[in-house]
């Protein structure tokens with residue numbers, strides 16, 4: 001009984017918090033800086049701005065702790081904290097329910113740490129969150145339901161991690177999300193179902209990943225306005241496919257491997273498009289010139305970087321017919337000196353290997369199909385012979 005009493009008390013406080021706390025924000029919020037987590041946990045001054053003028057934004061001195069335990073932020077009046085800044089604190093692990101009790105929290109930043117794993121309970125209890133930043137960590141995968149409580153989340157920034165996989169239900173319940181930033185990761189492919197919950201999404205940044213073919217025609221994002229695919233390995237962007245992006249205004253295809261683009265179907269399928277970034281690709285100058293004329297005639301804005309190289313209207317191009325590189329070739333890859341950003345031979349080889357692996361599994365399927373075909377033929381012959 002003696003052991004259970006405090007636990008019951010905590011649970012009660014939280015239920016009270018979730019149900020009845022009035023979250024109060026002031027015009028000029030103040031930040032309280034705690035020297036350590038222990039000092040924070042010993043807090044006796046209210047965070048509610050109606051009872052104290054000390055502030056309800058929270059940050060910490062030099063370090064917090066490498067592993068944030070369960071209920072790490074539970075302290076007196078903690079349900080009135082609006083913002084928590086944990087940037088650059090060498091955090092490696094966050095236990096499930098670490099943020100429990102922060103029922104008013106709106107802004108959480110955990111940038112520049114060493115987090116490698118999230119679970120569906122990492123962010124349990126912070127159902128009022130509006131902005132979450134996890135930039136510059138070591139996340140490799142997003143699990144199912146990673147943000148499932150956050151039905152009010154508007155802004156999610158996962159840039160500069162090493163994400164290569166997003167589970168199909170990772171973004172469950174993120175129906176208010178407007179901005180999703182996934183730049184500087186290692187994504188090669190995203191299953192289309194991943195995006196299904198994101199019915200409000202306006203902006204998606206997928207720059208500096210490893211897409212060869214974005215597959216974006218399969219994503220259902222009818223409200224998308226900005227799509228950034230800059231700095232990938234795209235060799236093709238087939239504008240004639242059936243995209244769901246009826247509202248797209250900005251398309252950033254800069255720093256890829258594009259050699260051609262169907263500008264006519266671009267105009268037909270993306271009627272609201274106003275800006276397209278085509279810098280640093282492998283355009284043939286003649287093709288580029290006619291594309292640009294068509295796009296300008298159709299009142300699109302085409303920002304240029306005014307390179308010192310050969311260019312058309314400030315966008316670099318090649319005045320030769322040479323194709324930059326070919327995945328089917330297993331010999332050395334020729335990388336033209338011009339215009340490459342965020343790309344080197346190692347990365348290219350990695351990519352080629354990935355491609356070959358994909359092709360191998362495809363070939364296996366084909367072989368199996370062929371075997372079954374041969375088998376059918378044999379059975380047919382046998383039956384035929386029996387008839388005779």
Ligand SMILES: *[C@@H]1O[C@H](CO)[C@@H](O)[C@H](O)[C@H]1NC(C)=O
Pocket residue numbers: 046048050051077
């Ligand atoms: C803070 O103020 C509110 C209303 O202004 C009051 O209901 C509450 O009891 C106060 N809390 C504390 C801890 O003083």
Ligand SMILES: *[C@@H]1O[C@H](CO)[C@@H](O)[C@H](O)[C@H]1NC(C)=O
Pocket residue numbers: 087088111112135136
């Ligand atoms: C991460 O830390 C670096 C160096 O201190 C800093 O320049 C950068 O702005 C930080 N990034 C974020 C997202 O806080």
Ligand SMILES: *[C@@H]1O[C@H](CO)[C@@H](O)[C@H](O)[C@H]1NC(C)=O
Pocket residue numbers: 148149150151172173
């Ligand atoms: C989140 O979505 C699941 C279905 O995937 C649903 O059962 C649950 O109630 C939702 N949670 C919230 C807080 O809306």
Ligand SMILES: *[C@@H]1O[C@H](CO)[C@@H](O)[C@H](O)[C@H]1NC(C)=O
Pocket residue numbers: 183205207226227228230250251252277
């Ligand atoms: C990606 O492109 C969009 C639209 O062109 C732009 O607003 C955004 O700043 C770019 N993102 C980065 C990380 O540069």
Ligand SMILES: *[C@@H]1O[C@H](CO)[C@@H](O)[C@H](O)[C@H]1NC(C)=O
Pocket residue numbers: 242243244
């Ligand atoms: C295009 O996709 C929509 C759903 O996003 C579908 O209703 C429509 O039939 C598709 N059109 C074609 C020509 O495939």
Ligand SMILES: *[C@@H]1O[C@H](CO)[C@@H](O)[C@H](O)[C@H]1NC(C)=O
Pocket residue numbers: 207228230231252254275276277303
């Ligand atoms: C496109 O993305 C690149 C890299 O992210 C960025 O530098 C550039 O400003 C973007 N272009 C536009 C027009 O926003």
Ligand SMILES: *[C@@H]1O[C@H](CO)[C@@H](O)[C@H](O)[C@H]1NC(C)=O
Pocket residue numbers: 304305306313314
């Ligand atoms: C870039 O080049 C274009 C055409 O070559 C020119 O109209 C534009 O003024 C230049 N922009 C800058 C910033 O120099």
Ligand SMILES: *[C@@H]1O[C@H](CO)[C@@H](O)[C@H](O)[C@H]1NC(C)=O
Pocket residue numbers: 285310311312319
């Ligand atoms: C490309 O070469 C042709 C002649 O072969 C020349 O007329 C044209 O001006 C060149 N284009 C550029 C952008 O240098």
Ligand SMILES: *[C@@H]1O[C@H](CO)[C@@H](O)[C@H](O)[C@H]1NC(C)=O
Pocket residue numbers: 327328329352355356359
């Ligand atoms: C993979 O297969 C496709 C079509 O079967 C082919 O065009 C491509 O060159 C192949 N790539 C590699 C790396 O073998």
Ligand SMILES: *[C@@H]1O[C@H](CO)[C@@H](O)[C@H](O)[C@H]1NC(C)=O
Pocket residue numbers: 344345346347
């Ligand atoms: C090349 O890319 C690999 C993997 O992306 C990276 O580890 C390496 O540091 C890069 N090398 C250079 C010289 O940029």
